[in-house]
Amino acid sequence: MSADATATRGLVGLLDPRRYGLRHQVGAVGLVLLALAPYLVPTVWVRNLTIALFFAMFAMSWDVVSGYTGQISFGHAFFFAIGGYSSALLNLELGLPPVVTVPVAVVVTVVAGLLVGVPALRLRGPYFSLVTLVAPTILLNVFILFSDTFGGELGLDSPAPILSFDDLAVTLVANYYLAFALFVGILAVLLAVTRSDAGAVFTAIREDEDAVAASGLNPAKFKVFAFALSAAVGGLAGAVFVHTPIGNPNPSQLLALTVSIEVIIAAILGGMGTIVGAAVAGIFLRLFQLYLGTVEYVVPVLDTAVADVDLLLFSLVTLVLLFALPGGIVRWAVHGGGAALDNIRGRDAATDGGRDPPDRDALAAVRESWREDVAAMQAHVPRTEPGGDGPAGGDHR
């Protein structure tokens, strides 16, 4: 793929799928398939896919703080519950429409996230994980303590739906597209942030926080930013979730320990610190779980149906996968697939582990051309090539 020869300036070049690497093309095909899914699968699976999309959003929200900065949160359900409950309460108690309650819920979640995160992020390693593990438990205890307001262990009534039609099938499809739009939006934002310079700092914090501090960057600032972003995304997903037919503001869907843990499992199975991995594994894991719950096959020796032992099977499969592929499935597929492709094409790996010649994907090309423009403007040098087809790989510094 000769990116240099056909380099086009600006966003048009970025959006041309022919110039993507194979893995990005696979991802684009996946998104298109998801967009067409309601026409490809039976109605009941549209419902399941909607659940899976929300779960994937939860997993992505975890990945941006824990996967990238390495501050492992064991209580992300805290965010989902605060988002979902505050939106539902505003709707049920004050009668505000979801258009108002969802943004307010996001703000509430960010504030709550900062209240927990700012002091907790001063702690490192297992201590931080402990605080985050305890936060949702405290919240659950508060909900039970004030059952009159929060509905205790049973949760609240369903708040007003965002999209509702007379025909159930239409409602399901409409809500699927709502979830899909939200999913794509969150994916885009998180990818943009984590692939930016800020994302590089997040990764650096994960590898060596002291080194980041030593190079003059304030790790606390970046950690708090990642935490707040994660809270906003988790709160948004949780808030919209309760306004769909598939979600209700109750502890078992939003706050239980299992919610936090399933999210972590999804993100790790997909590959920590990739966002895409969390999204892919989140979708497949939840679908797998929902599928297990429907299997009627009776296991001979144990004399129980698979559907009755679905969580047990799920945890055992997870255990094996975690043990066998600690780096995550997506990372494994990208590396394995890349190596296989290079073998076929006869390219060798460079001594530093990179590629020879070095990869220049579409995004890097666009970024470089932008840098050139900025440099040109700063230097007050009139542009010599006003056209759109200048040599992007020229002798820039």
Next chain:
Amino acid sequence: MVDVATLAVNSVIISALYALVAIGFTLIFGVGGVLNLSHGATITLGAFAAYYASGGIVEAGVGGAVLAAIVVPALFSAVVYKGLIERIQDQPIMVMILTLVVAIAVEQVFLVAEGTQPKSIPSLLDGTVALGGSKFQTNLLVVFALSWVIIAALFYTINNTETGKAILATSMTTKGAALVGIESDRVNLYTWVVAGALAGVAGLFLGSFQTANFAMGRGPLMLSFAIVVIGGIGSVKGSLVGAYVIGTAEVLTGAVSTRLTGLVPLLLLILVLLVKPEGLFGRELAE
């Protein structure tokens, strides 16, 4: 009617039990540097092993129940360490998550096999004893006495035997211990086995004066976080003190309102983490 003597005795007894749980937890962390989140599941396993041995499957009496509650969790703990943790023990995140998944799997096994119905485990000794004007189950007093015997034995072992000293040395510095010929993997295995046995016994005790069910280990696991953080992660003495702080706090708030019992230890934990993260007897973690 709540009277002070009952509260005092209750908190002293329940705290001894919490100390058993927390000491095992803190041993594994102090020596291996890993948080074992399957510790709660080991408690459940101990309780169910006792249940199966005392009539659930075989009729082995109280003695058999005690034996089962020690041996099965200790073996389980050893298998978890050897099979899963040993390979990844330098990756704390993976250890936390794998032990968490192990815990879920164990809970699910008992949920599928026994359902949500609580199971009763026979008391170690029946009858009641009058003490300070109020009556207590003999069982509770036996639990208390045995807990302290076990704790004292553990202290003696750690401070006075060669294996115990090896455990202490490894918890201080793995490299230093390795220099004088202590195999850290073997020491880790010892601590996992000891912690498993302690948790199993705690499960038996908990089950004998409450009941056993699949999720019974969650509460004690959460409490042991609070305890070891208050006492200082890795400090056995600290866990003992922490257990008494948390146990007393829990019993006292339970007397005011039972709905508050779950909340107070967690708030204490947060408070200690924010004000004095290294705990009462903790030290800065050495590399």
